[in-house]
Amino acid sequence: MTAYRVGLAGARRGGGIVRAMANHPQCEIATLCDINTESLEALGKELNVPDDRLFTEFDDFVNADFNVAVIATPIDFHAEQSIAAMESGKHVLCEQTMAYSIEDCRNVIDAAKKTGMTYMMAENYSFYHCVLEWKKAIEAGRLGKIYHAEGEYIHEIVDLLVDPQTGERCWRYPRAPIWYCGHSLGPLLFMMQDRVVRATGATPGRNMYPDEESVSFLDMETGLFLTEKGAVIKILASQTVKRYRKGGGYLTWYSLYGTKGFVESGRDPQDRGLEWLEDEDTKEGGARYVPTPFSDPDAPPEAKLGGHGTGEYYMVQHFINALNEGTRPAFNAVQAAEVTVPGLLAHESAMKGGEWVDVPQFRW
Numbered sequence: 001m002t003a004y005r006v007g008l009a010g011a012r013r014g015g016g017i018v019r020a021m022a023n024h025p026q027c028e029i030a031t032l033c034d035i036n037t038e039s040l041e042a043l044g045k046e047l048n049v050p051d052d053r054l055f056t057e058f059d060d061f062v063n064a065d066f067n068v069a070v071i072a073t074p075i076d077f078h079a080e081q082s083i084a085a086m087e088s089g090k091h092v093l094c095e096q097t098m099a100y101s102i103e104d105c106r107n108v109i110d111a112a113k114k115t116g117m118t119y120m121m122a123e124n125y126s127f128y129h130c131v132l133e134w135k136k137a138i139e140a141g142r143l144g145k146i147y148h149a150e151g152e153y154i155h156e157i158v159d160l161l162v163d164p165q166t167g168e169r170c171w172r173y174p175r176a177p178i179w180y181c182g183h184s185l186g187p188l189l190f191m192m193q194d195r196v197v198r199a200t201g202a203t204p205g206r207n208m209y210p211d212e213e214s215v216s217f218l219d220m221e222t223g224l225f226l227t228e229k230g231a232v233i234k235i236l237a238s239q240t241v242k243r244y245r246k247g248g249g250y251l252t253w254y255s256l257y258g259t260k261g262f263v264e265s266g267r268d269p270q271d272r273g274l275e276w277l278e279d280e281d282t283k284e285g286g287a288r289y290v291p292t293p294f295s296d297p298d299a300p301p302e303a304k305l306g307g308h309g310t311g312e313y314y315m316v317q318h319f320i321n322a323l324n325e326g327t328r329p330a331f332n333a334v335q336a337a338e339v340t341v342p343g344l345l346a347h348e349s350a351m352k353g354g355e356w357v358d359v360p361q362f363r364w
């Protein structure tokens with residue numbers, strides 16, 4: 001039975017999420033919104049959404065008849081649109097990251113508290129098959145206490161910072177690389193069930209694009225974080241890095257060290273990762289090569305429709321399960337802020353030469 005009538009704002013990347021939702025037996029894609037009529041109509045046609053449920057004005061969309069809002073517009077709009085959706089009685093699945101300021105993150109938390117609606121940040125990399133498998137291993141104590149973890153998300157998107165045809169600055173132009181820390185810090189905190197309490201950042205500056213004035217063109221930003229459970233986390237972020245691989249795309253990489261062993265992913269989605277666990281391996285035998293796939297090999301074929309391996313599929317299932325059970329999902333408003341804010345502060349720290357700063361704590 002259809003329980004959830006889904007409305008999407010932002011018909012480009014948002015298409016991936018709603019394609020995954022369209023295949024969920026409890027969801028129906030009811031309404032779409034985009035300021036670009038071409039993208040709006042194309043997705044409406046693909047998903048059989050009638051013309052009278054296609055909106056170009058967010059204010060009209062948000063008051064339409066549906067009960068789950070997917071927000072996949074540029075990050076500048078995430079907080080304001082998520083709050084408006086919750087205030088009009090919609091649960092929210094919002095693209096990452098949560099917002100560009102601590103104040104906006106607080107406002108989303110307050111709106112979720114006040115309205116009682118469910119908010120989840122759509123941190124899809126946390127639902128990669130390998131991440132879910134490591135999470136189980138950590139929860140079962142197979143790695144012992146995690147004391148160090150690293151995450152890298154480096155993705156050359158210069159063409160999305162400045163349009164190469166028109167020279168126009170795009171919405172990502174003002175975004176510091178480490179503000180987009182959801183795909184690196186998100187999966188680590190999700191697996192470790194931890195939160196960041198102190199942060200620092202460093203950057204080598206703009207060696208590749210010395211004439212560009214925006215922080216988005218920084219070569220790289222590194223964030224170093226201390227967690228509540230006493231671990232250290234290091235993340236790398238870049239939007240300009242010249243580290244290409246055949247087929248293009250991005251590099252995402254994770255490693256976790258525990259008192260009883262370590263796991264790390266391959267440096268390429270096709271690569272093998274490494275694993276050594278005290279209860280299962282010997283020092284002499286050393287680490288084992290292991291597959292670290294983004295897709296669950298046992299998932300049904302439709303599980304890849306949303307993209308990112310089976311990431312979107314399991315993320316959507318997690319969100320819908322939380323709605324069904326009335327529980328708080330992963331990356332709820334507090335946890336979304338816990339992933340987003342350390343990146344904002346690491347950038348601020350990098351701009352001040354790397355001073356350590358306290359990270360505000362968000363409790364419910």
Ligand SMILES: NC(=O)c1ccc[n+]([C@@H]2O[C@H](COP(=O)([O-])OP(=O)(O)OC[C@H]3O[C@@H](n4cnc5c(N)ncnc54)[C@H](O)[C@@H]3O)[C@@H](O)[C@H]2O)c1
Nearest residue numbers: 010011012013033034035036039058072073074075095096
């Ligand atoms: N999780 C992931 O893997 C992933 C991947 C790509 C993008 N994203 C996120 O998805 C979001 C969208 O990114 P994108 O790559 O699709 O960007 P995009 O610029 O390609 O598309 C954004 C769409 O939103 C529309 N839009 C802009 N302002 C709007 C408004 N006020 N109301 C309604 N529609 C509006 C635009 O017309 C456009 O169609 C961002 O938050 C981004 O960070 C996430």
